[in-house]
């Protein structure tokens with residue numbers, strides 16, 4: 001292992017697209033083609049069309065100080081991870097992608113790259129519970145200050161920015177209330193205040209929404225969700241368009257060490273290849289499920305940005321290709337009835353996480369968002385969240401029908 005590396009030396013393998021991939025990006029902007037080819041040029045020795053899993057920690061060097069193609073140690077760079085990172089960058093329309101062991105590892109790396117003690121961050125008042133926990137229970141102890149604000153309200157977002165704000169943390173659609181924030185408007189606000197903007201694009205995936213093109217400085221993903229798509233791997237990613245920020249993040253990725261392993265990177269890359277077709281089906285099914293739920297007397301509210309009555313519908317229609325696969329609803333009879341619905345569902349498996357091919361149901365207040373209990377980010381107790389999978393939609397609707405039965 002080499003110590004005291006210059007930024008350029010540690011980041012060469014994942015850097016800007018060159019060769020076959022450079023010409024690919026010049027040839028097409030089509031998402032489906034990039035998903036299958038970006039970063040995935042056939043393996044040069046055998047022509048294998050799938051990038052191999054490079055299960056190696058280190059690399060033989062040709063001479064002291066002459067690693068082959070920049071590969072010297074797999075925390076710094078690994079060819080399987082580099083393939084995933086290039087594909088992620090292409091799909092988000094960015095210059096640099098970086099893959100991590102989890103979404104939270106990606107978030108932490110970004111946070112500690114662009115912020116320091118005494119800095120201030122604005123986060124959504126209904127952020128993912130784990131993101132909230134990272135700020136409130138970890139980063140705050142290291143001197144980072146934060147404010148939770150309703151980012152679907154531009155005036156409230158503007159009021160939350162201070163001269164010390166370094167980062168505006170946007171999640172849209174939010175987890176689990178599916179609120180929509182106007183990325184372009186928030187980016188303009190934050191940039192005027194001298195802050196950077198990061199968008200957690202986990203719920204939309206790059207197929208439905210490309211925040212960098214709307215003015216964001218960075219995109220973060222839990223690739224565990226739609227990018228991986230099969231509930232078989234935990235992972236995270238950062239994508240940026242500014243090469244200098246990309247270098248700084250790559251430096252911290254290596255220095256902090258929360259990288260994606262080669263097998264995890266391979267699984268995530270396999271998921272990305274089918275992201276476009278999966279997302280279309282997730283959206284088809286979620287639209288039908290939301291329509292079905294909207295007609296049910298047991299529910300006081302159905303939260304889906306594709307419904308014309310959703311307060312963020314117009315912004316979502318502008319900045320998203322379609323409205324995604326996540327649907328939440330509130331149960332008129334309250335918390336116990338919401339819990340009972342979760343317990344009665346059969347095809348919708350009771351479980352945390354989202355974005356896989358199978359449908360999931362959960363009670364955010366007692367499950368994914370329990371860590372936000374008693375905080376400004378606490379979620380309503382009568383809330384149920386669905387991750388609508390790609391099964392036959394009639395079966396999904398029938399399962400929800402039986403689960404809702406007698407929930408009044």
Ligand SMILES: Cc1ncc(COP(=O)(O)O)c(C=O)c1O
Nearest residue numbers: 102103104128175202222224235
């Ligand atoms: C919107 C969002 N961001 C980030 C994360 C954290 O990702 P991970 O669980 O891969 O660490 C999650 C996890 O559920 C999430 O839903």
